[in-house]
Amino acid sequence: MSSPLSNRLEDPDGFDDALALANDAAVTSWPEPTPEPTPGPTAGPTRGPATGPNRDPGSRDRATACDWATARALARRAGRPLDSVELPLAEAVRHALAEPLAALTDLPGFDSSAMDGWAVAGPGPWVLESGRGLLAGGGAVPPLGDGRALAIATGARVPPGATAVLRSEHGRVVDGRLSAGRAPANGTDIRPRGQECRSGDLLLPAGTAVTPAVLGLAAAAGYDTLRVTRRPRVEVLVLGAELLGAGVPGGGLIRDALGPLLTPWLAAVGADVVAVRRLGDDGGRLAEAVAGSDADVLLTTGGTAAGPVDHVRPLLAERGARLLVDGVAVRPGHPMLLAELPADTPGPRHLVGLPGNPLAAVSGLLLLAEPLLRGYADLDPDAPPHSARVTEAVTGHPRDTRLVPVAFTPKGAAPLRYHGPAMLRGVAAADALAVIPPGGAPSGSHVVLLRMPSP
Numbered sequence: 001m002s003s004p005l006s007n008r009l010e011d012p013d014g015f016d017d018a019l020a021l022a023n024d025a026a027v028t029s030w031p032e033p034t035p036e037p038t039p040g041p042t043a044g045p046t047r048g049p050a051t052g053p054n055r056d057p058g059s060r061d062r063a064t065a066c067d068w069a070t071a072r073a074l075a076r077r078a079g080r081p082l083d084s085v086e087l088p089l090a091e092a093v094r095h096a097l098a099e100p101l102a103a104l105t106d107l108p109g110f111d112s113s114a115m116d117g118w119a120v121a122g123p124g125p126w127v128l129e130s131g132r133g134l135l136a137g138g139g140a141v142p143p144l145g146d147g148r149a150l151a152i153a154t155g156a157r158v159p160p161g162a163t164a165v166l167r168s169e170h171g172r173v174v175d176g177r178l179s180a181g182r183a184p185a186n187g188t189d190i191r192p193r194g195q196e197c198r199s200g201d202l203l204l205p206a207g208t209a210v211t212p213a214v215l216g217l218a219a220a221a222g223y224d225t226l227r228v229t230r231r232p233r234v235e236v237l238v239l240g241a242e243l244l245g246a247g248v249p250g251g252g253l254i255r256d257a258l259g260p261l262l263t264p265w266l267a268a269v270g271a272d273v274v275a276v277r278r279l280g281d282d283g284g285r286l287a288e289a290v291a292g293s294d295a296d297v298l299l300t301t302g303g304t305a306a307g308p309v310d311h312v313r314p315l316l317a318e319r320g321a322r323l324l325v326d327g328v329a330v331r332p333g334h335p336m337l338l339a340e341l342p343a344d345t346p347g348p349r350h351l352v353g354l355p356g357n358p359l360a361a362v363s364g365l366l367l368l369a370e371p372l373l374r375g376y377a378d379l380d381p382d383a384p385p386h387s388a389r390v391t392e393a394v395t396g397h398p399r400d401t402r403l404v405p406v407a408f409t410p411k412g413a414a415p416l417r418y419h420g421p422a423m424l425r426g427v428a429a430a431d432a433l434a435v436i437p438p439g440g441a442p443s444g445s446h447v448v449l450l451r452m453p454s455p
């Protein structure tokens with residue numbers, strides 16, 4: 001019997017073990033990121049609008065397609081940071097700081113106890129002050145005289161005159177006198193005011209991604225709101241008369257798999273999805289939707305090839321759009337495109353055309369949509385290409401780069417089955433798409449990985 005991983009890539013429609021593999025998968029450790037190549041002067045947009053619906057899509061793509069890294073770099077360059085907005089902390093997460101975060105207070109704002117125990121003044125033993133002691137959040141505290149001690153809780157203000165805090169487990173109280181095995185050195189377990197920062201200190205530079213931890217720091221430093229770069233507003237136009245929005249498909253119709261996938265995916269890479277509209281195969285409705293959109297970016301699915309109802313390229317040509325990326329030499333996903341819409345008309349600046357085949361659409365998300373949208377949002381590319389060893393040989397395309405779903409395992413990146421362009425089973429279990437160069441990747445060789453965005 002073959003191993004559960006064998007023949008995955010030779011038999012893309014065969015029995016799937018992707019989920020079983022994913023369930024066992026542990027995250028591997030990642031070598032240094034591979035820098036993204038910067039396209040040279042000849043790698044930029046070289047052509048105008050597409051040239052009509054009736055040419056052979058394969059030959060068109062070959063003539064104009066760029067490589068995957070150039071596509072990412074062009075998309076990244078096209079997405080220029082948007083204007084800034086002031087948002088309450090809770091809404092600022094997953095944005096980029098539009099201005100440096102400077103402390104509005106010293107941190108800590110007062111000398112505070114790092115431990116539960118006693119504030120002590122001078123070398124012991126000490127006379128213990130009576131009363132309940134000092135708690136976090138208490139007001140001004142009277143000075144502590146030399147030779148005296150006072151119970152104190154973690155986070156409470158240390159009284160003036162105290163020289164150290166003695167931890168509760170290091171002291172003993174007998175008849176109102178506190179003694180310690182060894183007297184604490186001056187400053188022990190006192191967090192001095194301003195230890196982490198002084199008011200006005202730069203805590204984080206502009207451009208930092210606002211993570212939950214950044215929100216915590218901002219709150220600690222006195223912020224209720226943050227000025228952040230606006231996230232791009234994206235409208236998704238799902239094309240295809242065969243697509244159902246709900247229910248079990250049948251009768252030649254299929255479920256729209258991309259609408260549900262795209263909203264959280266786009267949110268995860270730094271965009272706000274303002275609408276997902278299914279437009280069937282109606283070129284007129286598509287034209288109206290493009291003309292009437294007030295989003296920053298339009299994202300279409302399907303209709304990128306040269307079939308009778310593939311309206312995207314012809315419409316872009318009609319509108320005088322410029323194709324920044326017109327096909328990418330990857331499988332799946334080669335018909336993907338990125339267009340710049342004319343600046344003299346209001347509305348979206350860019351349109352990303354994802355191929356209709358679901359895995360091909362995921363390729364387009366990683367190569368075009370993600371870098372473009374993160375550029376708009378001023379976020380670093382979320383998934384700088386990493387690399388890992390493939391756990392087995394992966395067959396290559398003769399000329400193009402293959403993007404193959406892989407799961408992270410302790411032994412490296414394991415290619416998954418069901419990676420055909422129309423399939424989602426492989427990618428649903430994947431941590432990344434592995435970039436397989438033309439000709440293939442031998443077992444154990446390093447390949448670049450395009451990671452799935454975290455939810």
Ligand SMILES: Nc1nc2c(c(=O)[nH]1)N[C@H]1C(S)=C(S)[C@@H](COP(=O)(O)OP(=O)(O)OC[C@H]3O[C@@H](n4cnc5c(N)ncnc54)[C@H](O)[C@@H]3O)O[C@H]1N2
Pocket residue numbers: 056057058238239240242243254255256257258259301302303304305306307310332333334335354355356357358360421422
């Ligand atoms: N003569 C050629 N035909 C095709 C070529 C080619 O090189 N020469 N390339 C093929 C490749 S590769 C792809 S990818 C597709 C891209 O076509 P479109 O972007 O025009 O996509 P559609 O034709 O609209 O759909 C393709 C396929 O995907 C299904 N689909 C579409 N949208 C969805 C969705 N939201 N959820 C689930 N599935 C969807 C659709 O039903 C089709 O089966 O062109 C090939 N043709």
Ligand code: MOO
Pocket residue numbers: 330331332333334335355357359360421422
């Ligand atoms: O390249 Mo298509 O985009 O294989 O599915």
